[in-house]
Amino acid sequence: MKSKIVGIDLGTSTSEIAVFEDGKAIVIKNLSGDLITPSVVGISIANELVVGKEAKDQLIIRPESTVMEVKRLMGSGKAVEMNGKEYRPEEISSYILGYLKKCAENHLGEKVERAVITVPAYFTEKQRRATVEAGKLAGFKVERIINEPTAAALTYGIERLEKNEHLLVYDLGGGTLDVTLLEMFEGVLEVKASSGNNKLGGKDFDDKLINYLVNDFNEKYDIDLSKDIKAMVRLKEAAETCKVKLSSLKEYKIVLPFIAGKGNEPLAIESIITRDDFERMIEVFVESTKSQIDIVLKDSELKEDEIDTILLVGGSTRIPLVKKFLERVFNKQTSSVVDPDLAVVMGAAIQSAILSDELSAQTEILITDVCPYTLGVEILDDFNGMPIPDGYSILINRNTTIPVAKEHVYYTAEDGQTEVDIKIYQGDYKKASMNNFLGNFKLSDIPEARAGEERIKVRFSYDVNGILQVEAAVLSTGKNANITIETTGVEMDKEIDVDAWDEAQGSRKYRRLIKKVEKYMCNNEDKDSLEMDGLLRKLKRAIIQGDSELAAEIDEELTDWMYELEADRKSVV
Numbered sequence: 001m002k003s004k005i006v007g008i009d010l011g012t013s014t015s016e017i018a019v020f021e022d023g024k025a026i027v028i029k030n031l032s033g034d035l036i037t038p039s040v041v042g043i044s045i046a047n048e049l050v051v052g053k054e055a056k057d058q059l060i061i062r063p064e065s066t067v068m069e070v071k072r073l074m075g076s077g078k079a080v081e082m083n084g085k086e087y088r089p090e091e092i093s094s095y096i097l098g099y100l101k102k103c104a105e106n107h108l109g110e111k112v113e114r115a116v117i118t119v120p121a122y123f124t125e126k127q128r129r130a131t132v133e134a135g136k137l138a139g140f141k142v143e144r145i146i147n148e149p150t151a152a153a154l155t156y157g158i159e160r161l162e163k164n165e166h167l168l169v170y171d172l173g174g175g176t177l178d179v180t181l182l183e184m185f186e187g188v189l190e191v192k193a194s195s196g197n198n199k200l201g202g203k204d205f206d207d208k209l210i211n212y213l214v215n216d217f218n219e220k221y222d223i224d225l226s227k228d229i230k231a232m233v234r235l236k237e238a239a240e241t242c243k244v245k246l247s248s249l250k251e252y253k254i255v256l257p258f259i260a261g262k263g264n265e266p267l268a269i270e271s272i273i274t275r276d277d278f279e280r281m282i283e284v285f286v287e288s289t290k291s292q293i294d295i296v297l298k299d300s301e302l303k304e305d306e307i308d309t310i311l312l313v314g315g316s317t318r319i320p321l322v323k324k325f326l327e328r329v330f331n332k333q334t335s336s337v338v339d340p341d342l343a344v345v346m347g348a349a350i351q352s353a354i355l356s357d358e359l360s361a362q363t364e365i366l367i368t369d370v371c372p373y374t375l376g377v378e379i380l381d382d383f384n385g386m387p388i389p390d391g392y393s394i395l396i397n398r399n400t401t402i403p404v405a406k407e408h409v410y411y412t413a414e415d416g417q418t419e420v421d422i423k424i425y426q427g428d429y430k431k432a433s434m435n436n437f438l439g440n441f442k443l444s445d446i447p448e449a450r451a452g453e454e455r456i457k458v459r460f461s462y463d464v465n466g467i468l469q470v471e472a473a474v475l476s477t478g479k480n481a482n483i484t485i486e487t488t489g490v491e492m493d494k495e496i497d498v499d500a501w502d503e504a505q506g507s508r509k510y511r512r513l514i515k516k517v518e519k520y521m522c523n524n525e526d527k528d529s530l531e532m533d534g535l536l537r538k539l540k541r542a543i544i545q546g547d548s549e550l551a552a553e554i555d556e557e558l559t560d561w562m563y564e565l566e567a568d569r570k571s572v573v
Contacts, residue, residue: 392429
């Protein structure tokens with residue numbers, strides 16, 4: 001008999017675990033008796049690993065021994081530190097998953113070895129692989145990775161199988177944003193489109209408030225609290241509390257005694273923050289999410305007035321400004337019929353029930369998802385008879401319903417060519433190298449012929465687990481080769497730390513442009529700045545790797561982009 005499959009929501013700020021029992025999803029209490037577990041890991045005074053509430057409780061007195069909010073670092077290759085020792089984000093996440101596993105085993109009275117784990121819909125391939133790796137480290141066989149808004153829609157849809165409607169899930173959590181549009185009909189939940197921002201959430205709202213308090217204190221006492229790690233931990237806790245309180249109160253007084261000292265005088269923070277003050281601080285973040293809404297509406301070919309229900313998911317949607325923003329955009333009330341904190345984990349448990357045949361996909365509920373990213377191969381483009389390298393040929397467009405298989409026929413580029421290197425990328429840039437490289441393989445034994453005479457068929461197959469199978473075949477002989485790129489815990493590639501770009505040789509010539517772009521991104525939370533982020537990272541990576549040709553190309557593109565933006569601003573009277 002196979003073990004029970006549990007559903008897990010591995011969140012930036014909090015994590016939860018659930019199981020499908022007696023015909024419904026049940027959220028399991030943790031060892032402290034709570035349904036919600038802080039995503040915090042620490043080393044105690046007794047040098048023992050602690051997770052959840054116990055770790056969060058020691059954060060103020062032992063900040064150097066405690067780690068939180070690692071979700072954004074998943075798949076980045078960056079490390080975090082506890083007690084002077086470095087840990088990969090996947091390891092920290094595995095400790096949280098291991099703790100939840102223990103909670104489930106206590107509840108069920110049996111070993112738990114299988115799980116469905118949720119991720120943001122806009123998580124990259126690397127971030128998904130990192131999540132599965134964390135699951136494996138915790139002792140799970142990860143049966144399925146499911147997108148968080150899709151999971152929330154399952155929780156909503158399981159009680160409303162008779163409904164026919166367009167449902168927009170707006171999922172704003174502690175560290176990520178997802179906007180997903182689904183169509184519900186006759187027990188089927190079909191994802192039409194997804195978009196998101198993996199660097200936007202309640203954490204950013206906290207940071208705005210913290211920065212305000214730090215600057216205000218600095219102006220009053222000429223003391224920079226940002227250099228005091230224990231003071232910053234206290235400020236973080238106070239900012240979180242203030243944010244939550246302002247969802248129900250018009251104002252909240254932050255009081256932090258003995259936050260610093262000047263001479264022999266102890267200094268405190270006493271600051272009244274009104275809801276209006278807080279909303280002004282975060283308004284630019286909330287308004288920026290309109291670009292994700294626009295993308296899913298465009299990709300699904302729907303208008304605002306065709307959306308029947310706007311489902312709020314994630315703790316940050318409790319902020320009144322978020323609701324007001326959405327109600328203004330769609331000109332209708334938002335829905336809070338599911339618990340914003342628990343809808344995702346309950347949906348993961350429902351998905352686990354579908355996988356274990358406790359729920360029937362044929363007669364009860366069926367869900368179809370989409371591939372959130374564009375996938376393609378590098379090609380040699382032709383421009384007026386001139387070969388142009390670094391072209392990008394798309395086989396699967398973003399927001400294509402999965403499972404899906406697409407194929408395309410290409411031709412040899414050179415006379416006598418007997419081998420081709422198939423390079424697979426993820427992204428929407430026209431140049432292949434500017435997208436995320438996923439993997440490659442060689443197809444050999446191509447019969448020698450004139451350029452363009454031998455045909456190579458490339459086939460992409462993408463399944464519901466996020467596994468991409470790529471196959472290439474020589475049509476004249478049937479010779480083939482393939483690669484599988486999967487979210488099943490493959491060893492993570494070492495990511496380059498782009499923060500050290502200005503120390504690289506040759507970085508000086510790009511410094512002015514990079515600072516200009518970074519200033520624009522800091523002051524503008526619009527679609528341009530979100531798209532620039534990826535391009536800027538690629539420029540920094542190219543500088544570090546000494547790829548002067550690629551760096552020059554990106555430099556030219558960013559320069560033209562900034563020129564156009566400045567011209568647009570000047571033309572506005």
